[in-house]
Structures are given as structure tokens and as C-alpha cells.
Amino acid sequence: xxxxxxxxxxxxxxxxxxxxxxxxxxxxxxxxxxxxxxxxxxxxxxxxxxxxxxxxxxxxxxxxxxxxxxxxxxxxxxxxxxxxxxxxxxxxxxxxxxxxxxxxxxxxxxxxxxxxxxxxxxxxxxxxxxxxxxxxxxxxxxxxxxxxxxxxxxxxxxxxxxxxxxxxxxxxxxxxxxxxxx
Numbered sequence: 094x095x096x097x098x099x100x101x102x103x104x105x106x107x108x109x110x111x112x113x114x115x116x117x118x119x120x121x122x123x124x125x126x127x128x129x130x131x132x133x134x135x136x137x138x139x140x141x142x143x144x145x146x147x148x149x150x151x152x153x154x155x156x157x158x159x160x161x162x163x164x165x166x167x168x169x170x171x172x173x174x175x176x177x178x179x180x181x182x183x184x185x186x187x188x189x190x191x192x193x194x195x196x197x198x199x200x201x202x203x204x205x206x207x208x209x210x211x212x213x214x215x216x217x218x219x220x221x222x223x224x225x226x227x228x229x230x231x232x233x234x235x236x237x238x239x240x241x242x243x244x245x246x247x248x249x250x251x252x253x254x255x256x257x258x259x260x261x262x263x264x265x266x267x268x269x270x271x272x273x274x275x
Contacts, residue, residue: 098198103275109187116180125173127165132158162227194274201271208264222250262270 100106134156141150226246232238 094269098271098274100194100198100247103176103194105275106187106192106194109183109190112183113180116183120173123169123176127169128159130160130163132160136156159256198204198271198274201267201274205264205267205271208260208267212260215253215260217249219253219257222246222253226250 136154138152139147139150140152141147226243229238229243229246233240233243
């Protein structure tokens, strides 16, 4: 039987968590883009051919640039709203996917339980048919039963055996689906 079901181990649900982190980072980045910034710049240069020209041809410059956002036409709020909507959609998709995953697991678990019950009943039926066939063989030697009755019992047993193989195959497919449920 498959191991315990852990929906959080699903790669798809993990991707939803990664998407949540991406939305959180994007939301923080919006606020960082609207903070005051101070940039410092510096430049140095030399334009001389002869060594004696170096003191006269050497230059240095430095500067500061202060950028303070005053008004952005509500772009900041719009960007926060867009990210919040993206997060709300992500949450809805994650919840839907998790519900579908739980539903599929419940369906497969129920199918496995039903297959196990059917398999147990068919095994009992097969054992009963084998006993009946042995009884018919014994009674056939004494002339108490017709040969056609034995053939019918053998035909029924072959049908039951075939159905038993099919149910075992179905059970294996269900177990495989449970093991690989994502």
C-alpha cells in the first residue's frame, strides 16, 4: 500500500509557495523604488602625452545626486493593487488545486478499499469453486453428476480467475496513481 499522503509534498503546491515569495518580493520592491535616493559619482582622467604635462592634464570630478519622489500619478498604489490581485489569484488557484488533490486522494483511497473488498470476495468465490470442482470430479467417478456440470463449474472458475486478474490489475493501477499523486 502507498505511504501516507502529504499534499504539501506536491511539486505543484510548492510552486505556489515560490510564487507567493515572488509576489512578496515584488511588493517590497515597489516600496523600495519610491524611497529617496542619494547617488555619489566620481570621475578621474588623464590626458597627457609627455610626463611633464601630467600635472596640468590630470582632472578629477565628484558629485552627489539626490532623488526624492514627490508624486507618481498613483502608480505606486496601482502596482501594489496589481500585486495584491496576483496574490489573491495565486491563493485561489492554490486552494482549488489543494482541494482537487485531496478529492482525488479520497477517491483513490475509496477505490482501493473497494478493490480490496472485491478482491477478498472473489478469492473466497474462487476457493469455493475449486472445492466444487473437486467435489464434482469425485462424484463424476461415481456417476452422481453429469460431465456437463463439471464443465460448467470449470468455465465459471475460469471466468472468476479472469475477473480476479482484472481486479488485481485495477488495484495495482490505483496504488500506482496514489503513489504518483501530485
